[in-house]
Amino acid sequence: MTGILKKTFYFISFLIFLPACHAQQSTMQQKDSLEFSNKIVPDVIWRETYVALSHYPELKDTPIEIRFKKNIKKSFMQAQPKVSGLFKNRKNRSYFIFINEKFKIEDEIFDVTTVPSEVLIGWIGHELGHIMDYRDRSAADLVWFGVKYITSKKYIREAERAADTYAVNHGLGENIIATKDFILNHSKLSENYKNRIQDLYLSQEEIMVLIDEIHEEIN
Numbered sequence: 001m002t003g004i005l006k007k008t009f010y011f012i013s014f015l016i017f018l019p020a021c022h023a024q025q026s027t028m029q030q031k032d033s034l035e036f037s038n039k040i041v042p043d044v045i046w047r048e049t050y051v052a053l054s055h056y057p058e059l060k061d062t063p064i065e066i067r068f069k070k071n072i073k074k075s076f077m078q079a080q081p082k083v084s085g086l087f088k089n090r091k092n093r094s095y096f097i098f099i100n101e102k103f104k105i106e107d108e109i110f111d112v113t114t115v116p117s118e119v120l121i122g123w124i125g126h127e128l129g130h131i132m133d134y135r136d137r138s139a140a141d142l143v144w145f146g147v148k149y150i151t152s153k154k155y156i157r158e159a160e161r162a163a164d165t166y167a168v169n170h171g172l173g174e175n176i177i178a179t180k181d182f183i184l185n186h187s188k189l190s191e192n193y194k195n196r197i198q199d200l201y202l203s204q205e206e207i208m209v210l211i212d213e214i215h216e217e218i219n
């Protein structure tokens, strides 16, 4: 390669490299400027988590760690208080949101990379709804909650509908509907799982009514 060609080559490479570098830097800055404290979030879902969290100003300082886990039974995500902090002052309590690394239903395997962003935001928003619910409970009440959740289907239904309601009332109604659509319109998911979702969570119609009520209150 002659000198002039070499120089042109480097210059062009530099021009190509520059915007890529700049783009990376701007996402870094965006991420570093998260106004939330005490959050541990895997890189692959920080955007969706950020959007969901921005609907819950009450959780701004609440310690929350989102962690991938293998083989969570029957669900894609799960929120729970950290046992170590259970008996601390309620304000200092911290929480886990576990996400199934691979969620297999029938032959279909899901993970966070195969779920659309708006659905993921709804899903995380629902888990944050559980945390809102846990915040108001004493340690003894939380232990009792755990026992009832394991043993009573009626109680699971109450807890799941409460979490959905928190999410809808915090402006995530469209996302919660998107999660239901995603599950119910997925042909490969089992009827069993779909029935479970329809039975335990708010229906699309109920969510629409809640959204309308919020709009009426604002107007």
Ligand SMILES: [Zn+2]
Residues within 6 Å of the ligand: 126, 127, 130, 159, 160, 163
């Ligand atoms: Zn739930």
